[in-house]
Amino acid sequence: MQLNIQAGKRRKPLSLTPLIDVVFILLLFFMLTSSFIKWHNLELAVSAPSQSTSQSNESPPLLVKLNAEGKLSVSGQTFAAHDDAPLQQLLVDNTDARVILFTADEANIQLIVSTLDRLKRLGAEGVSLNTDR
Template identity: 70%
Template sequence: MQLNIQTAKRRKALSLTPLIDVVFILLLFFMLTSSFIKWHNMELAVSKPSTSTVQSSDQPPLLFTLVETGELSLRGQVYNETDNAVLAQLIDENSDASVILLTTDQVNVQQIISTIDRLKRLGAESVSLNTDR
């Protein structure tokens, strides 16, 4: 007499490879869709051509020209990144005057925004960007 005893079926081991693949895909998805940059808002005044000659203050505006190297030019004098103390003193002396920033064609947007932020940090109350050529 032969007994028909079946041995218990062994369960296959659960493969972790698909689980690890899913975890990596989720990690990649969340890393790519997350934002790690803290965004700041900055008010930007764009000066318009004016037909009236009436100024809000007695002093003429400070017309800074930004070139592609990041240097500022005012009345023929060139100021670079190390001249912040001189620029702060100049802006402080002309505190009633508005500051208008002119740019050349080779200047990129990041240089413009950085320069406007720099001028505001140095004490300029109102900085406008002139878009006229």
């Protein structure tokens, strides 16, 4: 009696070419969808308020208020979010004055940091952020 044993079907070897193609497509997708932002540092000077009362030779600080929409108000004068010329003229007129930034509770962190960077760019020397409420 003869047994008819058929050889099992031979499997084809697994090709890595489609897998490599998928990896390259994923790499291309993630490279194109990621953002390439130039990050830079913003230096903030943190100092404790001095207790001396002999500051009569210094000019009073320039109080700048930032609302939630990005508008700045200084001494009752309001500046639009991207109107730099009048704000720069005000900062040039008060070159020796410190600038203290007060923010609205609704202002987000990005708006505050952008405003600090804007004030430094326009020529304000001693910019500080008021953290007291």
